[in-house]
Amino acid sequence: MTVPFYVAPEQLMKDRADYARSGIARGRSVIALRYLDGICLVAENRSAALFKVSEIYDRIGFAAVGRYNEFENLRIAGIRHADLRGFSYDRRDVTALGLANAYAQLLGTIFSAGGEKPYEVELVVAEVGETPAGDQLYRITYDGSIADETEVAVIGGSADRIATTVAAGSDPAQSLSAAVRLAVAALSTTSPLGVDALEVAVLDRTRLQSRKFRRLADGELGELLAGSAPTPRRRRSRAPERGSDATGSAVRAES
Amino acid sequence: MTTRRTPGLGRDLLDEHTTSFADLLARVAPAALPAQRAPGSADLAPTATTIVSLATPHAVVMAGDRRATMGSTIAQRDIEKVFGADEYSLIGIAGSAGLAVEMVRLFRVELEHYEKLERVPLSLDGKANRLSALIRGNLALALQGFVVVPILAGWDLDRGLARIFSYDATGGRYEESHFFAVGSGSAYARGALKKLYRPDFSIPDAVTAAVQSLIDAADDDAATGGPDLARGIFPVVWAASAEGVERIPDAAVGRAVEAVVAARRGRPDGPGAPLL
Numbered sequence: 001m002t003v004p005f006y007v008a009p010e011q012l013m014k015d016r017a018d019y020a021r022s023g024i025a026r027g028r029s030v031i032a033l034r035y036l037d038g039i040c041l042v043a044e045n046r047s048a049a050l051f052k053v054s055e056i057y058d059r060i061g062f063a064a065v066g067r068y069n070e071f072e073n074l075r076i077a078g079i080r081h082a083d084l085r086g087f088s089y090d091r092r093d094v095t096a097l098g099l100a101n102a103y104a105q106l107l108g109t110i111f112s113a114g115g116e117k118p119y120e121v122e123l124v125v126a127e128v129g130e131t132p133a134g135d136q137l138y139r140i141t142y143d144g145s146i147a148d149e150t151e152v153a154v155i156g157g158s159a160d161r162i163a164t165t166v167a168a169g170s171d172p173a174q175s176l177s178a179a180v181r182l183a184v185a186a187l188s189t190t191s192p193l194g195v196d197a198l199e200v201a202v203l204d205r206t207r208l209q210s211r212k213f214r215r216l217a218d219g220e221l222g223e224l225l226a227g228s229a230p231t232p233r234r235r236r237s238r239a240p241e242r243g244s245d246a247t248g249s250a251v252r253a254e255s
Numbered sequence: 256m257t258t259r260r261t262p263g264l265g266r267d268l269l270d271e272h273t274t275s276f277a278d279l280l281a282r283v284a285p286a287a288l289p290a291q292r293a294p295g296s297a298d299l300a301p302t303a304t305t306i307v308s309l310a311t312p313h314a315v316v317m318a319g320d321r322r323a324t325m326g327s328t329i330a331q332r333d334i335e336k337v338f339g340a341d342e343y344s345l346i347g348i349a350g351s352a353g354l355a356v357e358m359v360r361l362f363r364v365e366l367e368h369y370e371k372l373e374r375v376p377l378s379l380d381g382k383a384n385r386l387s388a389l390i391r392g393n394l395a396l397a398l399q400g401f402v403v404v405p406i407l408a409g410w411d412l413d414r415g416l417a418r419i420f421s422y423d424a425t426g427g428r429y430e431e432s433h434f435f436a437v438g439s440g441s442a443y444a445r446g447a448l449k450k451l452y453r454p455d456f457s458i459p460d461a462v463t464a465a466v467q468s469l470i471d472a473a474d475d476d477a478a479t480g481g482p483d484l485a486r487g488i489f490p491v492v493w494a495a496s497a498e499g500v501e502r503i504p505d506a507a508v509g510r511a512v513e514a515v516v517a518a519r520r521g522r523p524d525g526p527g528a529p530l531l
Contacts, residue, residue: 045333055371077268079371083276087364088287102264 016111016118018173020142023066023120029157030124030185032149034135034172035179038128038212042183044157045199051200055213057082057094059128059205065156066142074103075122076202091210092096096127099139100146108144120141122155127210128203132172162186176202177224184225195222262394264300272484276368277361277389288395289357294415303336305353305479306347307448307465308419310433311456315408316503318465319472321488322480323352332480339500341366344382344409345493351401354393360401370428379411383420383428385501392427402442406437407492410495412442417495440472440479443460447471450528458494461501463511466490467525471516482512 015231028044041063052071056078064071081102086094103123111118119142127136138147147153151170154163155179165186170179180200184193201215215226241255273279280288281339302324307318319336322329330352337347339357346362348355359450365385370376386407393403407420419431434452436444447468456464466482469490473481482489492503519525 051374054374074276074436075263076372079368083285083364083368083371084284087276087280087360088284099264106264106266106269118286137385191426202512251326 013112017143018112018119019214020118023140024122024156025158026197027065027156029159029162030062030065030151031125031162031166031183031186032063032126032137032161033166033179033183034132034137034151035174035176036132037176037206038202039126039137040176040179040183040200040202041124041126042180042187043199044187044193044197046197051199051214053199055101055201055211056125057086058091058205058210059126059212060094060096060099061126061201061213063124063155064121067119070119071077071123074231075108076121077106078125079104087229090208095124096136096138100125100140103140104144104146106144107140107142107193112145122154122159124153126153126203128205130205134170155202177227180224182225195225260421267497274369274372275388276365277385279368279391281392284386287408289361290395291356300302302478303334303352303438305351305436305438305444305469306329306406307436307441307444307468308345308347308406308431309448309452309456309461309464310408310417310419311461312417312454313459314458314494315345315410315419316410316458316461316492316494317406318462318466318469318470318490318492319347320480320490321483322478324326324333324478327477328457329480332412332483332486333488334523335491336361337493339493339495339502340382340407341370341376341408342499343376343412344379344383344407345404345495345500346386348403349405349441350403351357351396354396354401355403355405358389358393358405362389362405365389366377378413379409379418380410383407383430386420387426387428389426390422394425397424404437406435408495410497412497412518415497435470436472438479439471440469444468444472451526458496458503459507459511461494462492462508463515465492466508466511466515470519471525482516484512484516486522 030043031042032039041053041061045052046087050068054075056062058149062075062078078099107119121142123140125138129135137153139147139149143187150229151172152163152166166182168183195218200221204214267283270461271279304322306319317337321333323331323334340346340363346359348359366382402424405422411418419435421429421431421435425454451467453462470481473479489505489508492508494501494503
């Protein structure tokens with residue numbers, strides 16, 4: 001008769017955490033930081049098709065690092081969750097805190113369930129408020145813990161080192177250009193990252209549409225990195241519920 | 256009675272494969288679907304009436320009157336029946352008002368949901384087909400008298416032109432050329448548009464033609480409300496073009512209404528058309 005091999009629960013959890021952490025640390029970092037008119041999400045991402053930063057709802061953005069299929073699944077589940085909530089109640093009832101809690105529950109359950117491997121992901125859920133005081137940043141880790149960040153949230157890669165650098169130079173009243181340059185400088189290790197290696201989106205409270213998420217096109221990003229203030233692109237559209245995701249516009253422009 | 260459940264972010268949301276919000280809703284919270292919510296008699300619900308839509312070379316315009324009726328009572332005199340469905344399309348609804356407004360809400364989430372999941376918007380034909388499916392989902396209620404008759408118009412970005420789609424109660428989808436009207440006053444509105452419509456309309460021309468046709472509809476159909484100059488209640492008018500959708504401001508619609516009403520003081524039936 002074989003004696004079942006005993007593993008202490010502490011050891012089991014530590015092994016699972018080490019497994020998830022090493023997967024996350026291999027990736028490149030994503031920074032979410034506040035600026036005067038909202039929150040910008042800056043990722044080092046050399047792919048033009050696989051995104052790390054996305055729109056979830058009117059005022060809520062999502063950034064993730066780690067295993068692509070896992071965070072893509074979480075992104076989709078988050079959009080479903082938010083749209084179901086907004087449809088059942090009201091659009092204003094969809095909040096970043098609610099979504100962050102839902103993600104934490106899901107990741108926590110998966111982390112402690114014995115049957116499956118823990119997700120190797122770390123997420124940021126950001127919400128832009130009507131005023132800067134309403135801005136919210138939540139960082140959610142693979143085991144379902146939530147951190148409520150005040151100004152900057154960094155996930156993936158050498159997150160701690162980058163967070164220290166960015167926090168030291170960040171000011172919530174900074175311009176978008178200053179915020180992007182600060183984030184890009186912190187992400188750059190050897191040579192400064194170019195437009196091709198960056199994915200940047202903003203949750204911009206000054207947008208007229210109710211959808212505040214906007215992906216920055218390469219041209220606009222180049223201008224921001226050069227330090228010149230780009231001309232704000234205001235559409236004349238006054239659709240109450242819709243905005244344009246710049247991704248969609250780019251695809252349409254090519255077709 | 257079914258209670259509405261608001262799902263948490265459980266495994267069920269991870270395991271779904273659909274990009275359609277309506278299909279998702281049908282599986283995880285079926286009680287929230289508009290079609291599940293209105294048993295009883297159609298006489299209980301207000302009815303919304305006439306919507307017209309006109310294509311021009313650079314935009315499509317949609318306008319609706321502001322009246323909702325319950326039998327012979329005016330249920331609401333400033334209801335809105337024309338909406339921006341997304342950045343490039345408009346939806347107007349005639350029929351059972353409560354259900355129709357819910358259906359518009361569902362349709363808007365449906366389009367946005369797809370766009371967020373897939374990161375590209377649906378094509379205009381794709382939007383038109385999704386609307387068909389939503390109407391078909393309402394068929395059981397339509398048979399009880401809760402008919403919802405939408406009209407969809409939008410700017411087709413791939414083809415660079417304005418398109419108009421009409422629907423029947425079973426979800427049948429028909430593409431219309433130039434102009435179309437739905438609702439109880441639609442026959443009169445369409446008659447007016449036949450005489451007024453020109454393919455080279457500018458947007459203000461199209462707004463004026465829409466106002467003319469709605470006034471003609473209100474003239475002969477009790478369920479369609481004419482412009483209310485005393486209260487400042489004018490038709491709701493939207494336009495969709497390559498630059499997006501836009502609601503024509505009440506001030507501009509008001510000017511068109513006043514011009515039309517002034518001209519009708521001389522000729523109450525509206526402008527005459529050449530005999531040949």
